[in-house]
Amino acid sequence: MKYGRKILEAVTGYVPGEQPVDLNVIKLNTNENPYSPSPRVVEAMRALGIEALRRYPDPSASAFRQECAKRYGLPGTDWVIAGNGMDELLSLVIRTFVDPDEKVLAPYPTYSLYDVLCKLHGCEMISVDLDGHFQLPERFYETPAKLCLLARPNAPSGVSVPRVDVERLCQGFPGIVVIDEAYVDFGDDHCMDFPARFENAVVMRTFSKSFSLAGMRIGIAVARPEIINEFMKVKDSYNMSAFSEAAALAAVKDYGYMRDNVERVRATRGRLHTALAAMGFDIPESQSNFLLARWDGTPTAREIFETLRDRGIYVRYFALRGLENALRITVGTDEQCGALVHALAEIVRK
Ligand SMILES: Cc1ncc(COP(=O)(O)O)c(C=O)c1O
Missing domain, CATH: 3.40.640.10 (Type I PLP-dependent aspartate aminotransferase-like (Major domain))
Incomplete structure (x- = not known):
């Protein structure tokens, strides 16, 4: 860029997770809370x-x-x-x-x-x-x-x-x-x-x-x-x-309202972890509202990410060193996570 600062030539800029306009998407890609604020x-x-x-x-x-x-x-x-x-x-x-x-x-x-x-x-x-x-x-x-x-x-x-x-x-x-x-x-x-x-x-x-x-x-x-x-x-x-x-x-x-929502997310996190681990995903113990689900088999993690996306379920894939075989999945509601598990079971079985 002719008018740009020298320093910016080497900067790509931060790429945030996708924010789809379609509200029907099951959005498990940017670690938002699935529950309403107080x-x-x-x-x-x-x-x-x-x-x-x-x-x-x-x-x-x-x-x-x-x-x-x-x-x-x-x-x-x-x-x-x-x-x-x-x-x-x-x-x-x-x-x-x-x-x-x-x-x-x-x-x-x-x-x-x-x-x-x-x-x-x-x-x-x-x-x-x-x-x-x-x-x-x-x-x-x-x-x-x-x-x-x-x-x-x-x-x-x-x-x-x-x-x-x-x-x-x-x-x-x-x-x-x-x-x-x-x-x-x-x-x-x-x-x-x-x-x-x-x-x-x-x-x-x-x-x-x-x-x-x-x-x-x-x-x-x-x-x-x-x-x-x-x-x-x-x-x-x-x-x-x-x-x-x-x-x-x-x-x-x-504050109590927030704590109640957090407890719901934590409970769902435990259930989601168990379900994904049973499918063969390798997941470190999460202290947050998302799971890093590592997957070594076929289809690849990137392919799983794309197939999920086609089905209206958004998770996060990072094309970064050491994360090529992983999906980062936000813990949503039980219903959203159930839909994810259901879709994944079909995708990884193929
Ligand atoms: C580790 C970490 N720090 C900070 C933030 C930014 O939070 P905020 O939405 O308040 O800018 C994020 C958002 O995803 C995050 O993952």
């Missing part, structure tokens, strides 16, 4: 009225941040920043703490947006391969960088590294450690206590998955106030709309 969210947005459109929103979403501090047992509102989805906060953490030419550390495989954001910023991402069980190898702890991005649970494996490994990482790493907890509500434990214990720890959460609010674009980062202050300098003035803030506030207040 009715209180809808009420709160309705109650906002026309004035909220005319005025600028609260620049720092204080009411929502205050509620998060309460909910997550943080010392104060100044330990939280809210964002237009976690993706914005991931971009923000790189722009805030990494100079172009400095290095960012991440495991491989992981959320592929990390690499795109680094390239866009002009910094190098060092990818260290996870071991065969999707755990951190020794080399991960020995690689210095300015920032470390660690998804826990990781995507697309769904596997969480033990908390003690994250402790060891925070203790030894010379820069900021981001613990990306996008999927953590579906897991057995979390690291929300880490920012209080480690000065370099930043925990990020999204409301796209467990709270069923992917369309609203809501995320938070939790860290010590010195770190949050730096974020505040770099973020857009009004990075969260009035509607997002109202939705986020209502959602976090109705």
